[in-house]
Amino acid sequence: MPGSGHPLYLFLCVWSAVALGVSAEEHCPARQHEDQSYVAAVYEHHSILSPDPLALVSRTQALEVMNRNLDVYEEQVMLAAQQAAQIIVFPEDGIHGFNFTRTSIYPFLDFMPDPQLVQWSPCLEPHRFNDTEVLQRLSCMAIKGDMFLVANLGTKQPCHSSDPGCPSDGRYQFNTNVVFSSNGSLVARYRKHNLYFEAAFDSPAQADHTVFDTPFAGRFGIFTCFDILFLEPAVRLLVQDAAVRHVVYPTAWMNQLPLLAAIQIQSAFAVAFGINLLAANIHHPTLGMTGSGIHTPLKSFWHHDTEGSHGRLLVAPIARNPPGLPGIKNDPGEGDPAHRKFLKVLAGGPPCDQAVREDSCDPSWQAKAPLVFHAEMMYDNFTLVPVWGMEGSVQVCAGSLCCYLRYQRPTLTQELYALGVFEGLHTVHGTYYLQVCALVKCGGLGFDSCGQEVTEAEGLFEFYLWGNFSSSYIFPLFLTSGMTLERPDQLGWEEEHYFLRKKSLTSGLVTAALYGRLYERD
């Protein structure tokens, strides 16, 4: 971070004040800024791929391909350094590529010792271990840029037949993230636990719970791509160690709308855990891979581009101690009629035809007979009801989960929206148990189009969305028109229900969903 005399200082400081939603006057005086924020960078990389990932190549040929990617990394480190970045994150598969077999990836693998057992700066001691060319370059870049550096590479670790888990070829092959400190020393490694159909790699027998400490922002956690959907290690790491307020997250994520676009799950994770998530995706739009961001609980700086074939560096100052979104407990909304009404509904105000006193019921609940239908959303059979008219209240249930929506709209648009519920085991492209309440814009005007991929929308809503989840891990997925992100105004538990409230949207709503995970039923 530049000192207050540095020309970048005021610019970065005002920028971070906006990001944090605080006044620049209060935020920026003298050294205060240096104490409260740090500068993070992520790079979405268009990786140069091996022409044929199935072919067997020599180590020299493998290094040729990887060095071309590392040349780009080095440029980006220097650009980030000019913007005073203190940490940079590069994506999963960015150096070696993907679609390898176990055999064909072998020449691309570096040997890596366990940084907990070995103190090592690959740049300063290049000859200490063989087959560490990639680690050496990364370590030198960290020194050159004077910043922490996080990157993903393939690693190999010889094993003996006495180890029951040892593969028959006598080695483990891991999809590995490495962290270098600004002096080039290897401070952490994380081996991906939840592999996503990656035949080339092994999953470690025990999940790594990897953290590292930095002088500028305290403790970071680290995991990779698909890991974000599972208890181990991602959620357990955050639940067990409250000192982790930042996560670095290399990913190679294929966007899947309407619920799991890359930037959507990234920002939802930052909001759900009240942490900063530094997420770097690779950039291969033809494979649906794009979407990176520096996500704080209150705001995201993101990049999502399906057109170009270039990388993108994001640099932003963010809080050392990220503040969370207001929940109901610290903002009871006293005197806010909409919120009082919401609380009354939660408390179980009866339908009007059964109510003793008019003011204790809500006429809109029973006004329209619910028109329930089924449609497939991301391979799951959702139960839905249409969301029609300028205002209303709808509910829909499946399994043990009931989802509710109260909404008002300033204008009607020529679009169909629906409220959907799903509870069950998702089994396509991974197996995981879900509880989901989702307000989505449908692909067209037919019910069967609800759940289709859309990115543009005009519908503005003011709404409460809630459900009686049995999961305690609920990710608020929020996506607006043109792949933009907004934050809920309020989020939290109230009377056994988890709710999300949004008063005004600045662009049309694509998805507002509460995406609950029941890890114990996977």
Ligand SMILES: *[C@@H]1O[C@H](CO)[C@@H](O)[C@H](O)[C@H]1NC(C)=O
């Ligand atoms: C990698 O494999 C996927 C799925 O098999 C395929 O769709 C894709 O085209 C492949 N990509 C490259 C770069 O070979």
Ligand SMILES: *[C@@H]1O[C@H](CO)[C@@H](O)[C@H](O)[C@H]1NC(C)=O
């Ligand atoms: C590296 O490889 C060379 C050639 O195979 C070998 O002679 C040397 O002992 C190895 N060095 C280490 C540190 O393993």
Ligand SMILES: *[C@@H]1O[C@H](CO)[C@@H](O)[C@H](O)[C@H]1NC(C)=O
């Ligand atoms: C390099 O940085 C690491 C982590 O910040 C620290 O533990 C180590 O002592 C440093 N090494 C040297 C030689 O300064």
Ligand SMILES: *[C@@H]1O[C@H](CO)[C@@H](O)[C@H](O)[C@H]1NC(C)=O
């Ligand atoms: C979805 O679930 C409903 C209710 O269980 C069932 O009637 C319908 O056939 C299912 N649809 C599909 C495509 O499986």
Ligand SMILES: *[C@@H]1O[C@H](CO)[C@@H](O)[C@H](O)[C@H]1NC(C)=O
């Ligand atoms: C959610 O509410 C519905 C309807 O009141 C009820 O049948 C269901 O058991 C509730 N689920 C849980 C987990 O409490």
